[in-house]
Amino acid sequence: MLFSSIIGQDEIKGRLRQAVADNRISHAQLINGPEGCGGLALAFAFTQYLYCHNRNAGDSCGKCPSCVKCSKLVHPDVHLVFPIALSKDVRVSDNLLAEFREAFLPDPYLTLPDWFGSIGAENKQPVIAVDESASILRKLSLTTFEGGYKTMIIWLPEKMNVQAANKLLKILEEPPEKTLFLLVTENEDQLLRTIVSRTQLIGLMKLPDPVLSEALHQRHGSSPEDAARIAFLSDGSYSTARRLMSENESAALYLRLFQQWMRACLKFDAVKVIEVIEDIAPLKREKHKEFLRYTLGILRECLVMNYASDTLVRLQGEELDFIKKFARFIHAGNCERFIDAINKASAAIERNAAPKMLFMDLSFRANELLNIPLPV
Numbered sequence: 001m002l003f004s005s006i007i008g009q010d011e012i013k014g015r016l017r018q019a020v021a022d023n024r025i026s027h028a029q030l031i032n033g034p035e036g037c038g039g040l041a042l043a044f045a046f047t048q049y050l051y052c053h054n055r056n057a058g059d060s061c062g063k064c065p066s067c068v069k070c071s072k073l074v075h076p077d078v079h080l081v082f083p084i085a086l087s088k089d090v091r092v093s094d095n096l097l098a099e100f101r102e103a104f105l106p107d108p109y110l111t112l113p114d115w116f117g118s119i120g121a122e123n124k125q126p127v128i129a130v131d132e133s134a135s136i137l138r139k140l141s142l143t144t145f146e147g148g149y150k151t152m153i154i155w156l157p158e159k160m161n162v163q164a165a166n167k168l169l170k171i172l173e174e175p176p177e178k179t180l181f182l183l184v185t186e187n188e189d190q191l192l193r194t195i196v197s198r199t200q201l202i203g204l205m206k207l208p209d210p211v212l213s214e215a216l217h218q219r220h221g222s223s224p225e226d227a228a229r230i231a232f233l234s235d236g237s238y239s240t241a242r243r244l245m246s247e248n249e250s251a252a253l254y255l256r257l258f259q260q261w262m263r264a265c266l267k268f269d270a271v272k273v274i275e276v277i278e279d280i281a282p283l284k285r286e287k288h289k290e291f292l293r294y295t296l297g298i299l300r301e302c303l304v305m306n307y308a309s310d311t312l313v314r315l316q317g318e319e320l321d322f323i324k325k326f327a328r329f330i331h332a333g334n335c336e337r338f339i340d341a342i343n344k345a346s347a348a349i350e351r352n353a354a355p356k357m358l359f360m361d362l363s364f365r366a367n368e369l370l371n372i373p374l375p376v
């Protein structure tokens with residue numbers, strides 16, 4: 001990871017580069033900053049810079065063998081500890097290293113919920129357990145492959161249980177030669193004070209709106225207006241910004257599909273219905289459910305518009321323009337059956353129903369329901 005891949009945090013990057021230039025690298029550093037500000041990514045950029053055979057004043061070269069290994073998280077002198085969901089087979093981070101690389105490499109702003117989601121452990125307790133301390137000691141006792149530093153990156157040390165934290169403290173009190181500890185925390189105040197006092201603190205800030213907005217524009221091609229709006233809602237977190245952006249993109253896709261689908265269903269234009277189903281079917285099962293939830297949301301807004309007040313409608317922009325025209329088709333005479341049909345479809349998806357059949361059935365049902373006249 002290059003320093004240039006890290007959004008903002010220029011002052012801190014400068015300090016880290018200077019420390020390398022002066023050869024005054026503190027052996028234990030605590031990178032503290034809120035979720036989504038890039039702490040872990042920065043730890044990897046710093047490590048890569050430190051090991052690079054060909055660094056310049058601003059960044060690592062990104063091409064030398066050392067940079068290549070660092071960028072794939074396979075450098076033999078760089079070790080990594082992260083929270084895991086303990087099980088019979090998973091006792092230390094190394095048991096999930098391959099999975100971690102797979103999750104982190106495409107997404108260096110990975111959050112803990114993202115990481116746990118990627119291993120299907122959403123409902124489990126993230127922990128760094130005591131077995132990890134023995135593993136850390138063992139790794140630090142190895143000789144280095146390239147004769148320089150051994151680095152131990154510990155992501156979210158606040159997830160260490162008491163025994164693990166006490167053992168880590170012992171290691172920090174008597175660190176092996178040429179060892180660099182980079183502790184990346186989101187909650188410095190949840191760490192043992194004695195650990196914090198053994199480290200040099202690197203405080204990361206939330207990303208300022210203009211920095212975040214520029215990154216969204218540059219990296220994702222968001223329009224300046226979208227980028228500014230999302231940055232405003234993201235409270236300085238790139239991870240939040242990206243999630244909002246993907247929801248934004250999904251909403252745009254779902255609106256387009258829903259519009260085409262309902263138009264095709266109204267008069268049952270079979271060719272068009274099939275075209276829309278061909279667009280929907282290849283999406284993942286989660287997306288099918290999300291699309292149906294979106295559909296329910298639109299129906300709800302139509303009812304609000306028809307029976308409450310326009311001012312209570314939560315939608316804006318294109319979606320609002322659409323429901324202003326569509327709302328007249330959703331009324332007391334059909335809404336209950338419509339909602340019921342969608343809920344049943346959603347439950348069928350849960351049970352692995354074939355999507356093409358399911359959306360075709362739902363299209364027939366929608367045709368029937370949309371043509372029920374408004375009760376007088």
Ligand SMILES: [Zn+2]
Nearest residue numbers: 052061064067
């Ligand atoms: Zn290099």
